[in-house]
Amino acid sequence: MDTVTITISHEIRDGNRSGKPTVALESTVLTHGLPRPQNLQLARDMELAVRENGAQPATVAFLDGNLHIGLSDLELERLANEQNVLKVGPRDYATVKVKKACGGTTVAGTMLACRHAGIQVFATGGIGGVHREAPFDISADLQALATIPMIVVCAGAKAILDLPATLEYLETMSVPVVGFGTDEFPAFYSRESGLDVSVRLDTPQEIFDFAKAHWSTGLQSAVLVANPVPLTEAIPNSEMEPFIAQANREAHEQGIHGQQLTPFLLQRIAELTKGKSMQSNLALLLNNARLAARIAVSLSMAQNRKQA
Ligand code: PSU
Numbered sequence: 331m332d333t334v335t336i337t338i339s340h341e342i343r344d345g346n347r348s349g350k351p352t353v354a355l356e357s358t359v360l361t362h363g364l365p366r367p368q369n370l371q372l373a374r375d376m377e378l379a380v381r382e383n384g385a386q387p388a389t390v391a392f393l394d395g396n397l398h399i400g401l402s403d404l405e406l407e408r409l410a411n412e413q414n415v416l417k418v419g420p421r422d423y424a425t426v427k428v429k430k431a432c433g434g435t436t437v438a439g440t441m442l443a444c445r446h447a448g449i450q451v452f453a454t455g456g457i458g459g460v461h462r463e464a465p466f467d468i469s470a471d472l473q474a475l476a477t478i479p480m481i482v483v484c485a486g487a488k489a490i491l492d493l494p495a496t497l498e499y500l501e502t503m504s505v506p507v508v509g510f511g512t513d514e515f516p517a518f519y520s521r522e523s524g525l526d527v528s529v530r531l532d533t534p535q536e537i538f539d540f541a542k543a544h545w546s547t548g549l550q551s552a553v554l555v556a557n558p559v560p561l562t563e564a565i566p567n568s569e570m571e572p573f574i575a576q577a578n579r580e581a582h583e584q585g586i587h588g589q590q591l592t593p594f595l596l597q598r599i600a601e602l603t604k605g606k607s608m609q610s611n612l613a614l615l616l617n618n619a620r621l622a623a624r625i626a627v628s629l630s631m632a633q634n635r636k637q638a
């Protein structure tokens with residue numbers, strides 16, 4: 331029977347045995363979110379950022395219909411240059427499996443893999459959410475955050491979205507939104523949105539303690555950590571807004587919807603800002619990888635203490 335099996339790399343397996351903290355990394359950003367060659371460079375830089383902060387990076391992706399956790403450099407390179415590569419959320423697992431296809435996992439797709447592999451910390455750029463122009467387009471990322479108990483580090487939701495509606499959904503689904511060193515929910519390219527987080531925390535240790543308290547209630551939802559883009563690469567909301575509005579309008583006019591919408595918007599905004607938005611996208615991804623690694627270290631220290 332065609333069951334989805336997980337291949338965990340030797341490095342991750344060995345690391346797990348010796349109690350090394352792990353940070354999962356998604357791969358849609360590599361296959362659909364960024365242009366070549368920046369995509370491969372970024373994937374390598376994120377892995378390095380995780381290592382430099384004391385954890386092991388587990389990039390999640392599908393290769394020839396098999397789910398991989400932890401990719402070799404050769405596999406990363408292959409994925410970054412694949413022509414026929416699917417964008418894989420949870421509902422697409424069976425599709426990639428039966429088509430023996432390659433695929434980049436979205437936030438939701440990556441979280442599903444983490445649930446099976448027991449990985450508790452994950453870094454991405456920006457989560458998906460409720461879209462603006464489309465009459466009904468809600469990312470499966472929100473559903474995953476509502477049901478999979480892990481810590482997800484992002485730079486807020488992508489600014490192309492309806493942020494107030496996205497935050498309302500997270501509240502409805504009991505997903506705490508932690509501002510890392512901020513009271514304001516960051517808007518991906520921008521550090522400000524005018525919207526509140528549900529709690530502000532200032533250190534990785536506090537985030538770990540918070541997550542433990544959250545799960546002690548019996549809730550199975552994720553803890554979403556919103557880490558603002560570094561100051562040097564932040565673009566003010568007022569500067570971004572006209573470009574975002576234009577890209578959303580164009581998508582609407584051209585009838586772009588479904589899985590294509592988010593990649594279209596990101597690429598169009600990168601063009602409109604002459605690459606500036608992409609620089610900020612790269613910076614926030616690395617920043618999130620660093621924070622996620624520090625949180626994973628806190629978590630594994632606590633677990634190792636418990637076992638000792
Ligand atoms: N963050 C980025 N770039 C991306 C994404 C996140 O900096 O391309 C991806 C994530 O994989 C996220 C997906 O899950 O976009 C959301 O897609 P959709 O809106 O179709 O659910």
Ligand code: MN
Pocket residue numbers: 467468469470588589591
């Ligand atoms: Mn969608």
